[in-house]
Amino acid sequence: MRAQQEKPQRIVAVGSGKGGVGKSTVAVNLAVALAALGHQVGLLDTDIHGPDVGVMLGARRRGGAAGEVMLPIGHREPLTEVARMPAVERFGVRTFSVGMLIGERQAVKLDGRFAGMLVQQLIADVAWGPLDVLLLDLPPGTAEPHETVARQVKPDGVVLVTTPQEVAQIDTARMLQFYEAAHVPVLGTILNMSYFVCPDCGARHTIWPRHDTAGGPLAYPILAELPLTPAIASAGDAGRPIVAIQPESAAAAAFFEAARRFWARLGETKAP
Ligand SMILES: Nc1ncnc2c1ncn2[C@@H]1O[C@H](COP(=O)(O)OP(=O)(O)O)[C@@H](O)[C@H]1O
Ligand SMILES: [Mg+2]
Structure with missing residues (x-):
């Protein structure tokens, strides 16, 4: 039967203008925390050219793809129920990434202009x-896909991820312009790699100078301030997010706090 599937109740984009600030790490751990709090959560990797969500959730494809992979763009009719691609369930989260279709040494040769269309199609x-x-x-x-996500998908909110450095905040403010122009509310900011707690003496160290760029991401409610923690990175590399494997850790507690604040902020933006 050809039919549109039920739309998600809410869609929220997690982003930063900068690479390597922890967008995927935050999205994955936030998703796992929200699922652990009892919500039905999906996570779509929209980073077509650097699709890391599968690795971080332990759904890796180390070998190559078996033959050519057809990415599902360009068709207009809704797919039949059986033709839909299955979401992979990991740690209570239903997830999908083009990284699950291609091998880790393969790249998607999709013209970037079509990335937005692909995101719409995958949703x-x-x-x-x-x-x-x-x-x-x-x-x-x-x-x-920013312009298409902001204007066509029209998420219910955006969560900003930045590190303390000025360049990360400047680039995040740049990306935010697309969402502001489409009147997508900012639910809050996650300040990642904000400090380091010495495992030997327990002292808290600031690694990078913290800038509060005027009108930048730190002007919004801070959902969490996360430590730079080797365990966050090794859990991501192992495909077992820290929220799932060390839920009692300080880092996981920060993600759970972020998840609760996130849900409260989402409730303020629109009646469920
Ligand atoms: N708070 C953190 N502490 C330690 N490592 C982190 C932290 N946040 C992210 N990382 C690591 O930094 C690298 C980049 O993170 P990633 O989530 O891939 O960033 P992005 O999606 O913004 O490019 C990854 O190896 C990740 O495990
Ligand atoms: Mg990423």
């Missing part, structure tokens, strides 16, 4: 099942 054509919220892990930069 419609992955068999998500009923979702309270679908998180979008955004790519860095200001090219597509």
